[in-house]
Amino acid sequence: MNKKATDKIISVYWFAILIIVAGGIFAMVYAFYSNPYDSRELEANILANNIANCLSYKGSLREKIINDEGKILLNKDNFLKLCNLNFNVEDEYNWKEKEQYYIQISFYNVQQQLISEEVFAGNTGLISSCEIQEDNEYEKLAKCIERRFYTLDKNQNQYLIKILSVVRKTEKNVK
C-alpha cells in the first residue's frame, strides 16, 4: 500500500470518528434540552410553606384557625379561602377536569392523637402517588412533600401539625 492510499484510509477513519462524535453530542444535547425543567418539588415545597404560614405565625396558631375553646375552625370547605390558594390550572392536557394539587393537614396533640378531622383540598386521587413512592421515587408520579411542625395556641397548648403537599403537573415537567 503506497503512502497516498494510507492517507486516504486515515482520513476516512477520521471522518467516521467525527460523525460518531457528532452523533453522540447531538444525542446528548437533544436528550438534555428535550426534557422539561421539573419544578414540581419546588412548587410542593412552596405550597407547604405557604400553608404553614397560613396556619401559624411566630410559633402560634392564627386566630382564624383555632377559637378560644381550642376548636379547629379550618375545614375542607373554607381551607382554600382562608389560606388564599387557587387550584385552577391552565386548560391543557385535560387538567381542568383533574385537579393537579392535593393538600392534607392533620392536627395532633402532644400525645400524637388526632384532635380534629383531617383537612384536605384538591384531587384525592393523588394520595396513591405518595403511598407508592414511600420507598422509591418515580418521576412520572406526582411529587409529594410532607412537613411537620409544632405550634402553640393562645392557652399555650402544644399541637403537632402535619402538612402533605402534592403537585402533579406531570405532562409539563417530565418527558
Added chain:
Amino acid sequence: MKKRGNILTENIIFIILNLVFFTILILFVFKQGAGAIILEQSYAKQIALLIDSSQPSMLLKLNMEKAKKLAEKNGIPFEDVVQIKNNIIQIKLSKNSGYTYSFFNNVDVSPPYVSEEVYYIFSINNYNQNE
C-alpha cells in the same frame, strides 16, 4: 512540484471541512440552549414560582435580557412577551410558540410592565376573594 501542490490543497480542504464541522456542532449546542421553547418554559416556571412565594405589596423584578433578544429577533415586541390572566402566566417569544404555566398563590397581580429595558416588574396586590 505538482505532487506538493496536491498535498497542500488536500490538507487545506481537510482543515476547512473540520472547521465547518466543529462550527456547526458548536452553533447547534448554543442554539438548543437559547431556543424559544426552552426559554419560554424556563421563564414561565420561574415567574410562577416567584409569584407563589410572594406576598401582597411585594414588587418582583426579573431580568429577561435573553427573552428580549430572542423576542425582538422573532418580531415580538418585548412588552408583549409576558401576560398574566387570572392565575395563568403566558410567555411568547416567537410567532409560532407560547408557553403557559399556572400559580396557586391567590394573589392579584397587576399587568406586568417593562422597566430599564430588560427588566419585567410584577406588582403583587392584595389576595383575591375566592368565589
